[in-house]
Amino acid sequence: MRGNVPLYEMRTPKSLPDALDLLHEEPGAWKPFAGGTDLMVLLEMGLLRQKNFLNIHGLAELRGITFENNRLTMGALTTFSSLQSHAAVQKHFPILVQAARSVGAVAIQNRATIGGNIANSSPAADSSPALLVYDAEVELVSKSGSRWVPYRDFHTGYKQTLMQPGELIKAIALSPVPGTSFYKKVGARNAQAISKIAFAGVTEFSRGQLNNVHIALGSVAPTPIRCFGTEAFLCGRKPDFKTISEAKKILSSEISPIDDIRSSSEYRLRVSLNLLEDFLFHVELDRKAH
Amino acid sequence: MFRKPPDFTYFGIIRAGRRQKHGGAGNRGPTPHCGTAGFFLLDFSAEIQDFEKMTQPSKSTECPLPLRKEGREKVTGRAQYVDDLTFPNMIFGTTVRSSVPRGRIRKIFFEGDIPWNEIVIVSAKDILGKNSVAHILDDQPCLADELIHHAEEPILLLGHSDRFLLEEARRNVRIEIDPLPPVLSIDDSLARKEIIWGKDNTFKSFLIQKGDVNQAWNKAHLVVEGEYVSGAQEQLYIEPNGMIAFAEPGGVTVWGSMQCPYYVHHALTSLFDLPKDKVRVVQTETGGGFGGKEDYPSILALHAALLSRKSGRPAKFIYDRAEDMAATTKRHPSRTRHRTAVTKDGRLLAMDIDFVLDGGAYATLSSVVLSRGSIHAAGPYNCPNVRISSRAVATNTPPHGAFRGFGAPQSIFALERHMDHIAAELGLASDEFRRRNLIQEGQTTATGQKIRENPDLEGLLKSALDSADYNKKSALFTKENRKPGQKIKRGMGISVFMHGAGFTGSGERFLASVAGIEATPAGKIRVLASSTEIGQGARTVFSQIASEALAIDFDDIEVVQPDTNLVPNSGPTVASRTTMVVGKLIESAALALKETLIQSGYLANSYTRGEFKNACANFIARTGPLRVFSQYQQPEHIQWDDEKYLGDAYGTFAWAVYVAEVSVDLSTFETRVENFVAAQEIGKVMHPLLAEGQIEGGVVQAIGYALYEDVLWKNGSMWNNRLTNYIIPTATDVPRVKVLFKENPYRYGPKGAKGIGELPMDGVAPAILNAVEFATGARVDRIPLLPEGLMKALQSPEQGRKMLRRGDK
């Protein structure tokens, strides 16, 4: 344990307005602390630079899952456990369920929150590819009000977001995307693994043609990404050998995997292309099954 | 509380060997000293008379199985591990280490806003005697003085009662080191551009020769070569290293997580130049060892004792996971080259083996690891000409050390991969090629050891293959793998191997282990041995042995906590020797204690448990303490030449055949072990649940070695020294292991038992990689095999063989 615990302050606001007041009064001084599953690891390593934390964990305004008018709204403090067991999420957002199940293990899922996951802004964040394919939106609140931003714009660079000082994530909303879905997280083992590659895909498939294709990947670029180029190419096409071949080329130009402690750029690239292929085969098989 | 033994497969009890002629009824073995604490020299010729009794399943094995002796404490959280202990006035300790793999310390700065006068600081200058850790050699300093030979080398110890201040202090020590060019690989060490140890970077070398390999090459039908590489592996006991020391004037006591209390004792008496009775070492409940706590605790004990002495207070060191992984010992990386001559009908003609281990910066245990690895390098095969040329070389990395298998997993990995390659070149099936060469009773190993029992490897092979459904699955997988567009390919792989338990050659004779049995006035029995419970079940098996020998309740046996004030030196808890060697001593001591009571008239030949208790009580009240010790005597049949490194390396071997079934996902290149059969002949199964537990645990640990556990090096230090990045299997990653036991009692083990702790580590990796090659055609001769590596191997065979790992130094 290398963190100097006595130096860390944590303030617990009584309500969301109190929290936002403090963030407004002392911009940049207080870092929101949700479930803590990322931050406490940094503390233990002695690498937690920020010393003042705003304990938002108890704020009821940031909790709750509703599904109304075909729209799912999750409070930022929704844990991965509550997410995966919610009936509407299970019914309409299978990729999100799979992603939630792939986070660490049960004890982590009970504490880690979806807001914390995206605020941490790692390219390997487990919820990101799912939120991207489902075209999620993020509600940000501050003392001066609230705004909704498309999740696809949320991550602006490696470990960077478009959040302004004084803002908190309040909720994430998404609507079902029709079609066949496919998700694969590749990690060093079947649980407790940071993703080497994560692939999420949803597409409609009728009369032999792909339509409304959504593809997102994690861990292959400085941020999680939607592969718009690949999607555009695939729309209206048959998933035959030629199409898949060409799609792979486009995908490889859209991602920029690196070598790091977990894996190699070559492996990440190759597997991303394989997963694209698997996605499209799966779509074919899925259609044949129905 | 007892339960019925579980169902598991016995292959029958095969009576081994010939009956020995011995004296008649009058010859009942050595006469015990009556009336006082007796000290026995265990004479094995006398032991043989009990041999027939041993091979019959005793009444007790038909009784319900005893539960783990300390199980209740463990499942309730009451077991006391070292970090659970606190002492009044205690300080915490931390270690300032080198970040540079090789260099010369120029200056040390104490910086930052730290109250340095409050911090206890220990350096090499505080060591009054010889600044070295007593191992086999004394080349490893306890604290670095001027020269640095590896990253993470300890330089200073700091102490304070405030843990947080202590860590701040550690960060604010700046050490200026003038770097020197480090040697960071086996190749660089062998190239000798820099000499970093001795005259030529070589800690130890062996040459084992049988017959003459040189005359075989031109007689061969085929000569097959191969090179095999294995990486380091972290033991990853879930309880990190820890030690508490209290140095008082003229003496020191340490408590801690360890496997070998008397090794620690020796290190302390040596460094502090203290008489033996002024040093006390106590083993606390230990959360896993696997060899990682064989020699390292000696270093930690010295550190804790130094800090305690300087501060005048008890000093506690608990490593966090990152420090433990980076700074303590790991399995020796290896490189093995095989050159093998075979005849047209697939018989081994000559095996020429070059085996190199990376020992890290200091000698520590490398010579012994090299020894065991070398002796096992030619495997359980009959080959008339063998040459094993081996070396352990120095690099500027933290010294490597003991890890379950101790050199054999490395050399057996190479051999069993190589056997598959030879089979392929000959056009023979993997199992058939091995079948033609399996060693038999009367034949000799590479060291010329004559096998004096029937290993029946052919029978074991058949059992294993049948249990794994090998033939049917092989045919099915071959067919299915050929289907176009098949994304999941499957394969089967086998390995055949052995493991010699106990110290090699004359090692047990030099250890001259002693274990004892003592009766209490209440008629309970205490087992006295320095062997440590580290999860393997030593306490339970010792209690079982003693209770059966004395025909008393398991619950009336106490195994005394290993405390050098209280127990004799029964040797280290390593080398798969605890049941086979020490258990045997306990059995003899118990039998002798019983004899003492009978011969001195306190007990009849046949008695009830109540009568036994009374006999003890009466003996102690009227005569004195009732304590019997038994000392190891090497069985006469073990003949070993240390000079030539030939003869009987071990009393016996446990024999094994392992079968791996894998699936490989060609989208992600991930290999999954779907099923695994581990079949072994282990003499006698003492406690089925514990024995199975050893095999199951060892196999899974070895699956980690084969497929998951990659030590990445960055400038001579472990880069991925956190559990997030050093990957061991979780409950979702490994199959259940199908364990098959065969019995063939070894006359010198208690009830015929052989050692088994390390065996399961030896044969898993090659079986898996053989299966991967079956499945995909990818020839990979390097472990760990990660998906990234398999991908490269499938891209090009050449690349597969030479693939670079990420983070290669």
Added chain:
Amino acid sequence: MTPAQKIIVTCTVNGERRVFNTFPMARLIDILREDASLTGTKEGCGEGECGACSILFNDELVNSCLVPAAHAEGARITTIEGVARGDQLAAIQEAFLEYGGAQCGICTPGMILAAIYLLRKSPNPTEAEIRVGLAGNLCRCTGYSKIFDSVLAACRKSGVL
């Protein structure tokens, strides 16, 4: 650097009311082991990977090395010390003894709490579900088989989980 202000944290541990005076970012594992002297909860990694520190926190399985003191206000905590009722072991503890689920024992407290949590949610789990439920608890000794056996056996026993 000036230290933070200590806080008072009132919570229930194994049914007993406890009041801790501690730093807000002190780890729950340290509060339990040191302030409450409940050393049954073990630290194997400090990073939420090994699960040796698993406890029940408001009826949920969590890694106590990742929970800050400030979150423990009003919490209901169960550690391994709260599992047995006096001398009466819970069914899962008995099963671990009978089926060899514990070897060195260091992962055992966390493993037992993870098993209890699993069985409360899923009283008759398949082996696949057991594996997932215990995926966050690393064991280096057993290879997991006898842990699965122990959990399956506990299901069959009636009585206190």
